[in-house]
Structure formats: structure tokens, C-alpha cells
Amino acid sequence: MLRPPFSQEPIPIDNWDVIVIGAGAAGLMTCLELPSNLKVLLLNRNTSKVSSSRWAQGGIASVVRQDDSFDLHAEDTLKAGDGLCDFQAVEMLVKEAPGCVERLQNLGMIFDQSSDQLATTLEAAHSRRRVLHVKDRTGRALVEVLEDHIENQKNILHCRGVRVTELLIENKECRGVQVLDGANLYWIKSRAVVLATGGGGHLFTNTTNPAQSSGEGIALAWKAGAAIEDLEFVQFHPTALKFYGAPCFLISEALRGEGAILVDKNGESPVKNLENRDLATRDQVSRAIMKNMHDNNADHVGLDLRYIDPEKIVERFPTILSRCQDYGVNPLNEVIPVAPAAHYWMGGVKTDLNASSTRKGLYAVGEVASTGVHGANRLASNSLMECLVFARKMSSIVLNDLSKFEQLDRSFQEFDIEDPKEDQISIIAEKIDELRKLCWLNLGVSRNKVNMSKFLNCIQNDIDKLNTNDLLNCLEKIKFDQKVKLSERNRRALNLLLDLKNRQITTITLLKACLFREESRGGHYRDDFPDKEKNWECHTRQQLDQKIQKRFIKN
Numbered sequence: 001m002l003r004p005p006f007s008q009e010p011i012p013i014d015n016w017d018v019i020v021i022g023a024g025a026a027g028l029m030t031c032l033e034l035p036s037n038l039k040v041l042l043l044n045r046n047t048s049k050v051s052s053s054r055w056a057q058g059g060i061a062s063v064v065r066q067d068d069s070f071d072l073h074a075e076d077t078l079k080a081g082d083g084l085c086d087f088q089a090v091e092m093l094v095k096e097a098p099g100c101v102e103r104l105q106n107l108g109m110i111f112d113q114s115s116d117q118l119a120t121t122l123e124a125a126h127s128r129r130r131v132l133h134v135k136d137r138t139g140r141a142l143v144e145v146l147e148d149h150i151e152n153q154k155n156i157l158h159c160r161g162v163r164v165t166e167l168l169i170e171n172k173e174c175r176g177v178q179v180l181d182g183a184n185l186y187w188i189k190s191r192a193v194v195l196a197t198g199g200g201g202h203l204f205t206n207t208t209n210p211a212q213s214s215g216e217g218i219a220l221a222w223k224a225g226a227a228i229e230d231l232e233f234v235q236f237h238p239t240a241l242k243f244y245g246a247p248c249f250l251i252s253e254a255l256r257g258e259g260a261i262l263v264d265k266n267g268e269s270p271v272k273n274l275e276n277r278d279l280a281t282r283d284q285v286s287r288a289i290m291k292n293m294h295d296n297n298a299d300h301v302g303l304d305l306r307y308i309d310p311e312k313i314v315e316r317f318p319t320i321l322s323r324c325q326d327y328g329v330n331p332l333n334e335v336i337p338v339a340p341a342a343h344y345w346m347g348g349v350k351t352d353l354n355a356s357s358t359r360k361g362l363y364a365v366g367e368v369a370s371t372g373v374h375g376a377n378r379l380a381s382n383s384l385m386e387c388l389v390f391a392r393k394m395s396s397i398v399l400n401d402l403s404k405f406e407q408l409d410r411s412f413q414e415f416d417i418e419d420p421k422e423d424q425i426s427i428i429a430e431k432i433d434e435l436r437k438l439c440w441l442n443l444g445v446s447r448n449k450v451n452m453s454k455f456l457n458c459i460q461n462d463i464d465k466l467n468t469n470d471l472l473n474c475l476e477k478i479k480f481d482q483k484v485k486l487s488e489r490n491r492r493a494l495n496l497l498l499d500l501k502n503r504q505i506t507t508i509t510l511l512k513a514c515l516f517r518e519e520s521r522g523g524h525y526r527d528d529f530p531d532k533e534k535n536w537e538c539h540t541r542q543q544l545d546q547k548i549q550k551r552f553i554k555n
Contacts, residue, residue: 002151003159010181010483011159013410016041016190017399019177021164021217025139025384026366027196028146029391031156032107038399040156041190043179045212047161059133059254060104060142060388061126061381062097064118068128070094077382080125080281081375082522083537084230084553089372092353093382093389100388101132109145110134122257123380124279131381136252136317142384165475165498167193167224167362173400174224174361178478180498183491185475186410186483191399192361195221195349199367200234203507204342205440208240208250214499215506217368221349222509226359228542229370229551230347232513233523235378236445237343238262238285241336242300246327248341251303251320253282253380258316259307263335264292270301283377283523286340290445293339302335340445344383346374346523347513350541355390358543361400365390370539376522410483417471419489428496431462432503439507443514448528452515459511463504472497513540516548 003011016039020027023044031042063073073094078085101118105111111132112119120129134141150158161182168176168187176189200215201207222228239256240248256262256278262285264270270292274280280288289301305313310332313321324331349357349364351371357364366387373386442455466472471494478484486494517540519533520526539551 003157010184010186010410011041011157011162011179011188013188014039016176016188018192018194018397019043019188019190020194020196021177021220022196022198022366022368023147023158023160024196024198024366024387025142025146026198026368026387026391027194028143028150029388030194030196030365030394031150031153032146033391033394034397035395036153036155038155040153041188042150042156042158043162043164043177044158044160045163059121059123059131059138059381060101060384061131061379062101062385063094063130064098064101064132065120065128065130068130072127073097073130076125076127077373077379078375080377080379080522081373082377082532084233084375084522084539086372086375086553089353093373093386096389096392097385100385100392104142104145104388107145107149109141121254122279123253124256124285125276125281125379126381131254131257133254135315136254136319139384163495163498164220167220169224169359172360174359175400178475180491180494183486183488184483185415185478185486187478187480189480191401192363192397194355194394195357195362195364195368196366197368199345199348200506200510201342201344203436203439203503203510204444205436206240206248206339206444207342208237208248209342213367214503215345215510216502217364218348218509219502219505221357221359221362221364221368222505222542222544224359224362225544226357226362227350228348228509229350229539230376230513231345231510231542232517232540233346233374233376233521234342234443234510235282235344235346235523236286236340238282238289238340239303239336239338240341240343241324241327241329242339243327243329243337249323250341250343251336251338252317255303255305255308255317255320258312260303260305261307262289262338263302263304264296265298265302266296281377282343282380283525286445287525289338289340300337300339303338304335305331306333342440342444344378346370346376346378351390354393354396356398363394363397365394376524411481413482413484415474415484415486415490417474417490419487420471420493422489425489425493425496428493428500432496432500435459435462435500435503435507439510443507443510446525446527447514448526449515450528452511456508456511456515459504459508463508466497466501466504469497472501509542512548513542516540
């Protein structure tokens, strides 16, 4: 059930069994897969219905055709992962995918049909047509079906506009969260916590992700002492709309699967030297486009849809067609200006096959997790399926012992920090924008030690300065039995400060991983180490108060 929007009543202290953070596909499916006898609290930072899952266009990968097989799907996934996939995780994904499709159909999701069977399309690096879709708005259709079921579950309380500021760690177990709920700060205890906060594309200036995809779940888990793996592997989608005044709207890869081609300003193909040209892996296509743009002193290339039947474009890709036309581009008779943008994070909170992190009581599902499925580079349309497959593992979640929990009675307390001035709040927002620009310049499609080392010194200085902020430091002083009320100006400032702090933590963790891996592989490209090296066929692991290290594969 849904808590009334903008409710002034705090979330009940009840002994919650599970707190799920994030309400995209991973969070929603997790809630539905948890045993119905558990009391579940779903916390959604947004008051509106926005998530990367909702924006997903392409589709969901699953073997459904007779000319396809689990072995082929696994082979394509492993090849895209460039030597770093966990074979057991990949095997689990491809074998459980058809069951997840059936589960969605039973929930009411209606996939596109072709000749009385599920329609499939081809996307980059797939050897068969296995991507199921709902026109070009598959993610939106999926999330809407899941949301409808969530609101009818009496054991689930869905609270919008609630931000998690900290994970509660007691005796090395995750036992709840601290929240900023409107203007109120307080703690909520639970027997388990599931992170479903999405990825970190919005750390970069150019991204297809919404603003909340800023790696916040990574920062929360890192501060809680959970292991983080493979953050250096960021997938940059080759084709985001690049038009003055328009956002970096994703132009789905499925268009190239249906016959669209890339062209530069001279009418040449920027991917002509790649083995699979327009359908090569995303990292290869993105680098080829960036090189072409540099060589031609251009800020975009073109995507030409005129090789596709116009009726098919109108029927299959109405969202893309409409959004382009909104900004004065008509794909039916002119090329779409596109350029690479940060799209997906292969790394994240390290989890096992049951979605459990290295911190007892803390789980992670979806893009925030590093499951081993994607390796160094994700195969197109495997991400939504990963959400579904690993969410199903929540049906057998292991909870912390209830007897260890004490009932809390909250006492009310006013916040005694002086209100910041408006110009101080504006400065915080400017610092976030500056950090995003630096992240794109230094940790984008191509990286090198000289630029990254300078960036490391810069961001470390900024982190040290922010650590002295009185408003942020007051969070640590809030006791478990307190509810603290903030002024409106302090609430706004705290939200921005939390954004900045979490972005700094996640960015420097990403930066250190990029510096550490001295090779190029998948979504990580170093122009000072352009080749793939056998001795780097391993994962990178980071943990609070520990040095970054290699973790070798045991497949």
C-alpha cells in the first residue's frame, strides 16, 4: 500500500522485517518476491515516478525461440563480459530468464507479438533475436505492472519522498536505516536491508540516466563496510541524442538491430573498421565514435534510420520518434545527431548468487550490485532480466534474529543548526555540477594516469573540506530514539550536501579503481595502457579502511 503523498506522519516504528531502498524494477520486483508474511518497507527517494528502469527502451533478453539456446545466450554474455563474468551467475541468468518472462506475463505484462508468438529483436553482440519488448518503452511497461501489484499488497508500505542517509550497523550486521523523511530525521530498524538504488550514470555530465542515478547505494554500502567490486567498468551507450537544448535522451540500440546505421559528417561510417560495424559491442562503438568526433572536430555523429521501413519506425519506436520531433529532428527524413553518454555500471556492491553482500543483513539487487553476470561489459538487455532473476532470490532471504531488536520510542527534537544563506545553498549545487564535468573529462570513455592523478588530488581536497561541515556532522549525533525536525532551508541544504558527499565518495572510489587497473578491457579504456593483459583477468575489490586489491576468478 502507498503512504499518502507528503504525509507529515513519520513511518511507524513497527518491527520491519525488510527495508527495500529504491523503487525501480529491482526494488519493486524484490518486494513482490519477498515472502508475503514479512512486513516490508519500500523507501523511494522520489516523489515522482522516475527511475532508470522506467526509461529503459530496448527490452528484456531471454531465450524464447527454437533457433536459440541457453548455451548461445550464455556464450554471448560471456563474450561481451570480456573474461570477467562469473559463469555460475551467467548460467543462472540465462536458465531462469524464461521463467521470469512467464512470471511477468502472469502479472499482466503484455509483450509485443509477432505471428501469435512473442516478438523478438536483435541488439548488439547478440547472435540471435532474443530481446522481448513493448514497443520502445519496455522499462516503463514493466515498472507500471509491478507498481500496480505493489500498491495492493497489504504487507508492503511504499513511502515516496524518503531518503536514506545512512545504514545502521550493529555488531557487524545491517539492522536498519537512518532516513530524511520530509523535514524529519530518524532511524528505522529492520531485520534486513535490500539496496535497489540503481547505478551511477549521473556522476557524469553526459548520461542517459536520471538525477537519482548518482551511485548513492555504492556510497551507503561502502560506508557500511561492504565490499565494492569492478567500479571501473562503466558502459557508455554509443547513441544518446546530441542536440542543443535537448537532454541526453537514449536512442535505442534496437534501431541498429533493425537496420539503422551510423554516419559521420562526411557520410562515412565511424565504425567501418570494427568487425561487426554498427552492431559491435557498446564499448567498441563508443570509442570509435569518440575517435571520429575528435578527428573531425565534431560533437556528434549521425544515426540514419532511413534504411528502416518508415511504418516500422512509427509502430515500433513511437517514443524515440516523438522525443526527436519534440526537439526539431525528424528521423524519418534526416539523421539523428548522437554521441556517447554514460549509461550503465557493471560494477557495484559485491553480491553472491543469493544477492547477499559481504555485510550480514545487507542485500543488493539490480544495477547497484556486482553479481558477476556482466563482467567487464554488459550484453544489451541483460540488465532488466538481471533485476528479475536476482529479485527472485529474495523469496529465501535470511533475516537477522528478531530477539536482538529493541522497541524504540521516538522523542521529538528541534535542529539547533543555523540556517544557511541562499547563496551557500547555490554554491553546493554548483560544486555538484563541477564534479560531474570533471568526472566526464577524466573518467569518461578514455582515461589516463596523468589526468586521473590530478583529479584524485582535487577531489581529495574537496572531501577533506566537506568533512568539516557542521550540518553533515550532526547526522552522526542523532540517537536511535530521536526524531529531529529541520527547517526548510536546512532540509534543502542537507539534501544537496548529501548529494555532494555521496557523489564524492562514489567518484573517488571509481577513480581509484580506474587508476588501479593498468590495462584496457570492456568498459574500461586506458589510452596509456591500451591493451588487454592476462594478469588483469581479475576483479578489483575495495572496502572501507582497506587497500584496493585484486580478486582472481574461480570459474
